[in-house]
Amino acid sequence: RKEVEQDPGPFNVPEGATVAFNCTYSNSASQSFFWYRQDCRKEPKLLMSVYSSGNEDGRFTAQLNRASQYISLLIRDSKLSDSATYLCAAGGSQGNLIFGKGTKLSVKP
Amino acid sequence: GAVVSQHPSWVICKSGTSVKIECRSLDFQATTMFWYRQFPKQSLMLMATSNEGSKATYEQGVEKDKFLINHASLTLSTLTVTSAHPEDSSFYICSAGGGLGSYNEQFFGPGTRLTVL
Numbered sequence: 730r731k732e733v734e735q736d737p738g739p740f741n742v743p744e745g746a747t748v749a750f751n752c753t754y755s756n757s758a759s760q761s762f763f764w765y766r767q768d769c770r771k772e773p774k775l776l777m778s779v780y781s782s783g784n785e786d787g788r789f790t791a792q793l794n795r796a797s798q799y800i801s802l803l804i805r806d807s808k809l810s811d812s813a814t815y816l817c818a819a820g821g822s823q824g825n826l827i828f829g830k831g832t833k834l835s836v837k838p
Numbered sequence: 839g840a841v842v843s844q845h846p847s848w849v850i851c852k853s854g855t856s857v858k859i860e861c862r863s864l865d866f867q868a869t870t871m872f873w874y875r876q877f878p879k880q881s882l883m884l885m886a887t888s889n890e891g892s893k894a895t896y897e898q899g900v901e902k903d904k905f906l907i908n909h910a911s912l913t914l915s916t917l918t919v920t921s922a923h924p925e926d927s928s929f930y931i932c933s934a935g936g937g938l939g940s941y942n943e944q945f946f947g948p949g950t951r952l953t954v955l
Contacts, residue, residue: 761943763943770929770951771948771949772931772946772947772948772949773882773931773946774946775943775945778943816881816882821884823887823895824870824887824935825872825884825887826872826884826933826944827884828881828882828883829881830880830881831881
């Protein structure tokens with residue numbers, strides 16, 4: 730089983746749609762979780778950290794379920810500029826990050 | 839967030855040559871730097887963890903004699919791909935951590951795209 734697994738995608742949605750990405754992790758000892766956004770041929774940019782209590786930043790909401798070892802990202806009112814690949818990451822024991830393969834989102838007009 | 843630079847941003851070289859990539863943390867001291875590699879349509883794969891002043895820790899399957907890492911200061915780590923071959927062509931990205939935020943929070947450099955002919 731891969732350490733971090735994501736929905737394979739791609740997700741093709743119209744502008745204004747709500748879209749949800751899911752991610753599972755295998756290491757129950759992981760303490761930190763993140764969502765990154767990666768544009769084509771660019772480095773990942775931190776979108777948001779994920780906390781047990783859930784956190785929201787504008788149109789983006791992240792949730793963590795430790796019991797199920799599952800994290801999610803919800804994007805409301807999708808914009809064309811949200812088109813990118815979304816990577817979830819779980820913290821490793823050495824301070825490193827373990828990334829999922831990413832889910833590609835394409836928002837169409 | 840903190841700023842991490844990488845140089846060069848892209849490089850094309852002949853098979854058999856060595857290529858050095860620099861990663862710098864510009865506005866903070868990074869006790870730990872990480873080197874990742876990303877092939878097309880694949881995820882970022884951790885190659886090695888580099889701690890200032892000590893030897894790098896390589897992930898399984900990554901040849902330490904081929905990918906030489908030096909982390910001589912708190913703001914600079916270098917990755918040298920020795921005797922590069924076409925299969926080494928990839929997007930190499932460094933990141934820096936050091937406890938600015940949560941334990942695992944990292945800041946990524948813009949990446950170096952290596953093409954080996």
